Amino acid sequence: MGQALRVSCGNTAGQQLFSAIREGDVEYVLQMLRDEPKLLNAGFFYERLAPLHVAAQQGQLQILQVLLERGAQVNILNSSGQTPLMLACKSGRWSCIEPLLEAGANVLAFDYTRARTCLHYASRGGHTECVRRILAAAAQGPVANSWGFVRFVNVRDGYGITPLHMASRQGHAGVLRLLLDSGALVSATTTTTGNGPGHGSTPIHCAARGGSLECVRELLAWGADRTQRDLTGYTPYGIAMKYNNTACAAILNPHGAEPLVWPSPWKFMSELEPEAKTLLEAALAQANDERDREMSSRSSRAQSTKSKGHTKRRTLAAVLSAPEADEVPAPFVPPARNQEEDKTEEAAKDTTADVPIETGGLGVQEVCCICFEQFCTIEVKECGHQMCATCTLSLCCHSKPNPAIPYSPPPSCPFCRRNIGHLIIARPKTKLQESKEKSRSRRSRRSGGSRHNSRGGSGGKGSFSGPLFSSRIISGRCGSGGRSGRIVDIDWLTRL
Template sequence: MGLAISLHCGIVCGKHNGDSQLLDAIKTGNLTAVSSILGSKQSINCSVNRGLLFRKSTPLHVAAFSGNVDVVNLLLQMGANSNARNSSGQTPLMLACKGGDPFCVQQLLQHNADALAFESTHGRTCLHIACRQGHYDCVVKILDAARNGPISASWGFTRFINVRDHNGAIPLHMAARAGHVEIVRLLLNHGALVSATTCSSTYGPGHGSTPLHFAARSGSLPCVEELLAWGADRAQKDIMGDTAYAVAAHRGYWACAAILNPSAAEPMVWPSPLKFMQELEPETRSTLQAALAQVNKARFNVPSQIISASPNKSMASLLLKKVFCAHFEKTSLYDDQSRDKTQEQPSMRLEDVGSGCFTCCICFENYHKMIEVDACGHQMCAACTMALCCLNKPNPSASPSTPSCPFCRQDIAHLRLAKAPCNKKVTPFPITPDGNSSQPADRRCKSLGRNISFSLKRRSSISFYL
């Protein structure tokens, strides 16, 4: 009996005086001290007890959470178990995601750390933890390893993206609840279910909630806008019968409530079911997403003095509803009230196109970036492309039909950024030898006036191409 106790004390580092020295060496990244202390121990996977976080943890847990990649490499080379569990069932990879160092995450994944391991407390994976903490680079490392590793072949990458914890929450719930819009966008780009619900077996707050409910609960306006743009249903209720609008209004987040109001205009939805939209290059995707965000921001442009917090919530709700309805009755789909009035001056003339600028043949405005249809080569601006491809109803039950090019009516199979144009002035009519346009001056002025008039009215006529 005494021999067993002595052996146990020899293995458990927390029982020795060198425990504090080991922890200090790991946190400070002192490789020599770590190697010296662990060399005298019987096991590299000995247990360390220090607070709730490091209860029954290994030195690799401490190094992973501290973000010392050199110590992590040393411990892995000495034979540390990359899938060891602490008292909460957490692996070193989970603590690395909690600490937020992407290089530690990468080293652990390269040494066969299991990204599908579930902790015992809440049943969350390392992806849940990284999304909740908002460590974007760690999420990228995990997704890359899952896509190119055995998880994708055996378990399925999309299934891994939508893995659930004990409460039925997927990583998208975690990111939306914490207000990390970049991670929300990243998960949606990789196939996260925008309207996934948590467990609804029992009553209580959060049951049957969607990521939109979670974003509304935290008052994260960017996450609410992103989820709506990807098709989140504002009318979906949780098990208590509350919509995301009711959740935001109850907590006093009036900016979110204004957008989530069912009487407000529907947002334009990112066309995620379309295959050619899923296969976009990163720069093309970011350009289109920026255009979509600008359009939706213009649609949900509510005066800030109405959105400000009010002690009388019922009165503020009525004011929001009144202003919201009046605002969208007077504002068209593409009417951006934040635009400077100088942009509407005759600087949109085709003759004024400078070097490296494009002119959209639909709205006749100049842009530095243009979207090109790969098959036919026709070009449109990002806003017109979004108007052509976006869905106007949330949560479509069936995949939408492939849109066609508005110029040649061929189905769009691939989109890309157009190459920069040559440094030449664009004129609608040929130039005569004397340097003047072949069109008479009076006709040219009338034609230019029609072009500008069409440009100013393009917002109401763009639906012609849908």
């Protein structure tokens, strides 16, 4: 990496050159470089900025290409050890990234001050397109072969801060999703952060301090631990309360039920059909509403219990202080409940629970075999098993990625244990499909019975031996005396 040649601050040629670069005057820049070729890689002012630094920082693509064609050093450093690629990522000039990368810009260069890379600068600024281009270059270039792509995504600066920490702290949800999809670890901890959120902070600590509810939800979906403490003893909930981020604190409270968040880590969730996505979003909103109501009812009960205890103490003090009790208070009689309203509510529940779904005469929608409360609306495309939207969402939400590894397998179907690859709308099964499934199940049961018969034999005392012999039940056809069945008394077997 080349160091910029130091030029005095009072050099009017440098000031004129920088002014022409900022204004985009290509002809004047070419004229000055023809007159003074040393200006091409010279460093000006205290920061020792070269013309390529200024062109990349200002987003002057045409001038940047001219400088590269005339032989400007692509990895030239300023006084802070920053390359033109770092300044382009810091300023969000994504159009200048491609020419710099094609000219051989190093994506793994570290600056002098905090040992940060271009990915740190792009993530901190929230420049999603810059992050995308840097990650694409790192995945295909020599960095992936020598250093490792996942290691580059989780690169740490001098304080142990990863790009995911910076995106979480600044509230850049788009950059955060891109980093998580590329293998960023939600369990990464900082070593020391100076004036930051404290030692040993995870990305969810940074998101709790920044107050971005979207980032907090995304990190929880990727398996972030809301009970983890940093070296100062703070949980993410404590950090959110410390900086008055009440919305984040509501879902980070470790004493409350864990909220359901959209399972964005799984690829099949981004490939959902619009109708299926609408059903799952409605189920998510309903589940979170029920959670909020439960938490509010708990808080109200706690407050009422506290107020009742205070009232009892005051009543006891009043009784002890009174000289005599002339009248005995009447016992409390609870108010009579309106039985008609209860009957109407129960009737409404019964009717809504038993109403079938109209299927246009094609068939009847099946009841979910997990909760037995709702109808099947979502189908796993690979195996054809169906579930309701609420159970599907719970399965995907609770099957979170392992935060200790960059990649985790997707959730599996609860019926056949195959990995879920696609979710579609469950279509009602016709009578022909039901008859085929029944015949298939009968054939499987018959094949199972025939296997037991072949292993167990038929007739004679010696036919029941080995591991198939049970003290109470035995499968298959039993004996040769005309009696058969799947449950056989051992006393009858001993008489054979």
